[in-house]
Amino acid sequence: MSDGRPALRRDFPNRAALVDYVRRTFPGAAAVDAHIAPTLGGRRIAETTLAHIDPAAYAATRNHLNGAVTRLSPYLRHGVVSLTEVRNAALHRAPQAAAKLINELGWRDYYRRVYSVIGNAVWRDLEAYKTGWQVHDYAATLPADIVAGATGLACIDAFSRELHTTGYLHNHARMWLAAYIVHFRRVRWQAGARWFLTHLLDGDPASNNLSWQWVASTFSHKPYIFNRENLETFTGGVYCAVCPQRGRCDFEGEYALLEQRLFPHRQAAVATTEPAPLRSSVSQPVRGPMALSRPIVWLHGDNLSPHSPALLAAANAPALWVWDDALLARARISLKRVLFLYECLLELPVTIRRGEVAAEILRFAAEHKADGVITNVTPAPGFAAIRRRLEQTLPVVALAEAEAFVTPPVGLDLRRFSRYWRKVAADALQMKA
């Protein structure tokens, strides 16, 4: 049944050979940005990273650029490790000091739940800007000097370069860069969000777009801004010390003064009403019935662990990954992101192909005379569309993690993190009732 389309390679003597192959195989991604990040993909390095987390140091230093953050985000984003695994490891390592880290893990869980409710609306302003400005007051595209790291502001230019070369930014750097783009340069958050997704190894429409909306104030009560004092406190002053704009930069001054300058029309526009609740889906994903006798496994980018539910449920079944070339081009995914995923795939028992995803899965299923497809649950709207296509031909079983990070009550209000966290914190922290 095969049309002779070859699988992509899996055998590489070293990283340099893999990098060379990925560069030649994905010229579109290399044309977007050809940097190679030092962060390695795969479960082995994820486990090593997990073994080094220090929840007590994390709680004390998390907001500092040189603080003891975990750098687990690319692995969590792609399901190489799960939130539950990290939570359990944190509680095991430091039962008394794990709460801060678990609370931050909660943000990821929260954003994914919002995403599963709103889907592609994650790209739309969820609420009005609370800045006094209207949408049309914001530029639609990212200024070239920000992308080029040539604003003349040492901090902003360093963050831009770091994003391009490493595919990672500390949370505080993301907040400062986002606030600079949206509030100091008055650019729509969507332009910045697209830029981040091109480069971040953990790039995720849920955490990324909703964080941008939180900064912008379209998913929060007020805009997030910062001043030089704040930046100096959490960076140890390393950028300001060498900045040509020192003493006269955009971030100088007290918050009240900055707010007056950035949002001169704000008072009149501040929302006085509570935003409407955003209810979680009625049903939680279930562990589906396994009535298939000859399944294939389809792996997607949200579950790249050898312990993913689908791989565990059908350990001997042929498994497939399909590079979605149209998606890579549409989202302008950079080479470092492709490389990271490729490294994750090389540690999994999976055939690697490229093309139109549903068509490739069906072709693979026919080659193996399969009676259905087993995969993992994800809130990504693109997944639902592929699943519908597959189900015209074959049954699809989508499995959830055996141990959820939290099991919130049905119909939970997801409008604000605080409302969600009040309801799930005890569950997340594994506190006995």
Ligand SMILES: Cc1cc2nc3c(=O)[nH]c(=O)nc-3n(C[C@H](O)[C@H](O)[C@H](O)COP(=O)(O)OP(=O)(O)OC[C@H]3O[C@@H](n4cnc5c(N)ncnc54)[C@H](O)[C@@H]3O)c2cc1C
């Ligand atoms: C503008 C902006 C864009 C962002 N884009 C993304 C993105 O595309 N993908 C992404 O995973 N995170 C995103 N974040 C959230 C956060 O910045 C990163 O998850 C975190 O910095 C990753 O580094 P770490 O693994 O060392 O985090 P740690 O501080 O060690 O936290 C551990 C894990 O908890 C989760 N987490 C921590 N803080 C947050 C948060 N505020 N929101 C959501 N999850 C959190 C992450 O999975 C992280 O890996 C964004 C934040 C902002 C402000």
